[in-house]
Amino acid sequence: MSRARRGVRLAPGCRLDGGKEKDGVVVLVCPTGKVQLNRMAATILRLCDGSRDRADVVAEVVRGSHPRTRAVEIMEFLDVARARGWIDET
Amino acid sequence: MSDTAATNHAATVLQFVNNASSDRIPGSTRVSPAIGGSWRRCALDYALDPARHYSPTIIDAAALAERRDQHLELLQVASAEIDWLYEYIAESGYALILTDATGIVLYEKTDATLANTFRSSGLVTGADWSERREGTNGIGTCIAESRPIIVHREEHFRSSHIGLTCFGSPIRDPAGALVAVLDASTLSARDPRGGFGHTMALVNMSARLIEKCLFLHHFKRDIVFRFHARPEFVNLQHDGAIALAKDATIIAVDETAVHLLGAASRTELVGRRIDQVFDIRAEELVEPLRGARTELQPVRHAQLGRRFFASLDYRAPVATSAYSSASGSSRVIRFAAAEAPKSPLTLEELAGEDPLMLRNVRSAHRIATLRVPVMIQGPTGAGKEMFARALHAASDRAGMPFVALNCAAIPESLIESELFGYRSGAFTGARKEGMKGKILQSSGGTLFLDEIGDMPVELQTRLLRVLEEQEVIPLGTETALKVDLRVICASHQNLRAMIARGEFREDLYYRLNGITLELPPLALRTDKERLIREFLAAETSDSRPAAIEVDAFQQLLAYRWPGNVRELRNVIRTALAICDGGVVRLRDLPSEVRDSDASSSAPVVTGQSDSSEREKLLRTIRECDGNMSRAAEQLGVSRNTLYRRCRRLDIAPQRPPGKP
Numbered sequence: 001m002s003r004a005r006r007g008v009r010l011a012p013g014c015r016l017d018g019g020k021e022k023d024g025v026v027v028l029v030c031p032t033g034k035v036q037l038n039r040m041a042a043t044i045l046r047l048c049d050g051s052r053d054r055a056d057v058v059a060e061v062v063r064g065s066h067p068r069t070r071a072v073e074i075m076e077f078l079d080v081a082r083a084r085g086w087i088d089e090t
Numbered sequence: 091m092s093d094t095a096a097t098n099h100a101a102t103v104l105q106f107v108n109n110a111s112s113d114r115i116p117g118s119t120r121v122s123p124a125i126g127g128s129w130r131r132c133a134l135d136y137a138l139d140p141a142r143h144y145s146p147t148i149i150d151a152a153a154l155a156e157r158r159d160q161h162l163e164l165l166q167v168a169s170a171e172i173d174w175l176y177e178y179i180a181e182s183g184y185a186l187i188l189t190d191a192t193g194i195v196l197y198e199k200t201d202a203t204l205a206n207t208f209r210s211s212g213l214v215t216g217a218d219w220s221e222r223r224e225g226t227n228g229i230g231t232c233i234a235e236s237r238p239i240i241v242h243r244e245e246h247f248r249s250s251h252i253g254l255t256c257f258g259s260p261i262r263d264p265a266g267a268l269v270a271v272l273d274a275s276t277l278s279a280r281d282p283r284g285g286f287g288h289t290m291a292l293v294n295m296s297a298r299l300i301e302k303c304l305f306l307h308h309f310k311r312d313i314v315f316r317f318h319a320r321p322e323f324v325n326l327q328h329d330g331a332i333a334l335a336k337d338a339t340i341i342a343v344d345e346t347a348v349h350l351l352g353a354a355s356r357t358e359l360v361g362r363r364i365d366q367v368f369d370i371r372a373e374e375l376v377e378p379l380r381g382a383r384t385e386l387q388p389v390r391h392a393q394l395g396r397r398f399f400a401s402l403d404y405r406a407p408v409a410t411s412a413y414s415s416a417s418g419s420s421r422v423i424r425f426a427a428a429e430a431p432k433s434p435l436t437l438e439e440l441a442g443e444d445p446l447m448l449r450n451v452r453s454a455h456r457i458a459t460l461r462v463p464v465m466i467q468g469p470t471g472a473g474k475e476m477f478a479r480a481l482h483a484a485s486d487r488a489g490m491p492f493v494a495l496n497c498a499a500i501p502e503s504l505i506e507s508e509l510f511g512y513r514s515g516a517f518t519g520a521r522k523e524g525m526k527g528k529i530l531q532s533s534g535g536t537l538f539l540d541e542i543g544d545m546p547v548e549l550q551t552r553l554l555r556v557l558e559e560q561e562v563i564p565l566g567t568e569t570a571l572k573v574d575l576r577v578i579c580a581s582h583q584n585l586r587a588m589i590a591r592g593e594f595r596e597d598l599y600y601r602l603n604g605i606t607l608e609l610p611p612l613a614l615r616t617d618k619e620r621l622i623r624e625f626l627a628a629e630t631s632d633s634r635p636a637a638i639e640v641d642a643f644q645q646l647l648a649y650r651w652p653g654n655v656r657e658l659r660n661v662i663r664t665a666l667a668i669c670d671g672g673v674v675r676l677r678d679l680p681s682e683v684r685d686s687d688a689s690s691s692a693p694v695v696t697g698q699s700d701s702s703e704r705e706k707l708l709r710t711i712r713e714c715d716g717n718m719s720r721a722a723e724q725l726g727v728s729r730n731t732l733y734r735r736c737r738r739l740d741i742a743p744q745r746p747p748g749k750p
Binding site for chain 2: 037073080
């Protein structure tokens with residue numbers, strides 16, 4: 001079975017908001033409600049633009065962040081994000 | 091017991107011992123390896139005769155005093171625990187016994203009705219209960235086996251003890267060596283696995299508690315890391331404790347820590363660094379713990395990934411400069427930097443953006459370097475002690491001790507000695523060397539008297555004298571000692587009302603109340619949203635993804651928060667630890683927060699806000715000399731509204747002076 005690349009992107013109707021103010025609060029606005037994100041969560045979701053698959057997102061986040069950042073935590077976050085309908089994998 | 095029974099028992103035991111290949115006694119009852127091994131030691135190594143009546147071996151008074159001196163700390167902790175345990179199982183026919191590692195009884199507490207029987211069995215202070223003397227028994231065999239053991243009736247080696255059922259539990263020092271045995275013995279346990287089981291569990295718990303106290307006492311100058319898989323167990327006796335050197339190397343672990351971490355033994359952990367055992371991030375260790383050091387934080391086992399909650403107890407004032415050059419690792423330096431003695435949150439950090447808090451902070455700064463006594467008023471959980479510490483830290487006395495006494499937390503009878511201290515021998519049971527009271531300890535620094543309203547009236551008089559004379563007379567002495575006092579006190583009670591009822595001295599009130607600072611409860615703070623966001627960021631250090639769904643966020647805002655900022659932070663920390671993938675949802679919040687009625691969020695009308703609203707109204711009315719029109723104007727409400735509020739808050743209508 002060939003493993004097709006599955007791009008991961010924000011689900012329709014979801015967008016990221018904010019991050020420009022001094023307090024850096026980024027909010028995910030989706031049809032089911034708003035979600036306030038910390039910086040790492042915002043970084044992850046910004047990378048979900050359809051051009052990367054899940055593994056790319058994880059790798060890229062890990063590369064660019066704190067040395068103690070754990071890939072498993074990012075995957076768990078992506079799992080929840082998909083379960084909550086924030087992101088799609090196509 | 092009949093002589094026949096005694097003779098039969100002795101014969102059975104000897105028959106077993108002489109038949110080295112069997113683990114059964116005649117009649118085919120199996121003897122447990124521990125008991126069988128003990129019998130063989132007694133007969134073959136110690137040459138004891140099971141039938142013979144030996145008189146108890148009791149060491150002389152001088153030797154006993156010497157042993158008790160060697161174990162002062164143990165005795166202090168254990169005797170209190172035994173007294174408590176005794177109350178708990180009183181009248182159930184038990185003797186509770188503490189021995190040292192050689193089996194000498196250091197302390198005992200015996201059911202009075204059975205005292206004579208136990209005494210004739212040799213269960214008295216100074217008696218030697220090692221196997222070598224008394225044969226197989228709950229104490230000696232516990233020492234020999236180095237583990238908890240029950241010795242039931244005929245399992246005793248000597249016929250004269252077969253009426254007894256004993257359970258001994260070892261107490262270990264931080265290195266794991268047995269230092270003492272706690273034993274419960276009874277003459278009435280027919281069924282060892284029945285009612286006695288409950289007592290065994292209690293004895294074991296008490297032994298663990300004593301161990302924990304010894305551990306914490308031993309490392310009182312070090313950092314102690316305490317953890318458990320369940321947050322509510324951290325800092326209780328069931329948690330694991332790890333003592334750390336200044337460079338984060340593990341210097342000791344207790345039995346529970348070994349167990350919780352699935353280690354084979356203490357040696358597997360001692361000598362490693364704590365960040366090799368847990369995935370501790372230096373900044374998580376340091377930053378969130380500034381100020382309140384007992385807050386919990388989630389940690390993971392570095393290899394197994396198992397989740398725990400931990401708290402750090404820094405009691406050791408550590409000089410960081412010498413050590414940071416020695417270590418060379420930046421993480422460790424930051425780790426140590428947090429150990430600065432009692433570096434509390436600053437006044438500014440406590441204030442946040444809340445207007446009332448900011449006003450408090452301005453006032454606090456103005457008086458920080460004066461010796462003006464400060465009275466902090468606020469509901470329980472508003473963070474009165476934290477504020478007092480911040481005030482102390484901002485004052486010119488910051489380098490001197492901050493000594494706190496919570497008058498509500500200790501029995502009235504102890505407040506006096508705690509506060510004034512006592513001379514050696516002032517009363518029975520007092521420590522040999524006497525004790526320096528809190529007043530004297532705080533001299534040059536700050537004395538913080540929490541819940542001053544709970545101070546007994548007689549002591550109020552003595553405290554007043556101390557404040558006026560700036561000298562203290564410890565109990566049992568006549569010499570006054572000069573002190574340099576600055577007092578901050580706090581109360582959640584309305585002291586003025588207490589004065590009216592004659593429960594608080596008015597002159598003391600004025601002496602203590604140089605300035606009053608009122609702390610708003612968290613519920614009334616206007617900057618909760620910012621606090622939640624900051625905690626969320628601080629708890630994850632942005633190295634972990636974290637998000638909070640809006641309904642959970644709203645619920646955090648809407649909840650009435652009877653507690654303080656620390657409680658809010660704990661809720662956030664715990665939610666982050668238990669939530670899936672770092673996304674905090676409603677279900678991750680504690681039930682009381684989750685179930686609070688969010689629809690009532692707009693006007694927060696709780697008992698607490700009532701009282702603080704009442705204070706505010708009263709203050710304004712006072713400032714306006716009772717002129718209700720002016721007060722209403724100042725409050726920005728109509729006169730009618732003001733009257734209505736006064737009625738609701740039970741404030742008598744005021745009349746301007748001169749207009750009866």
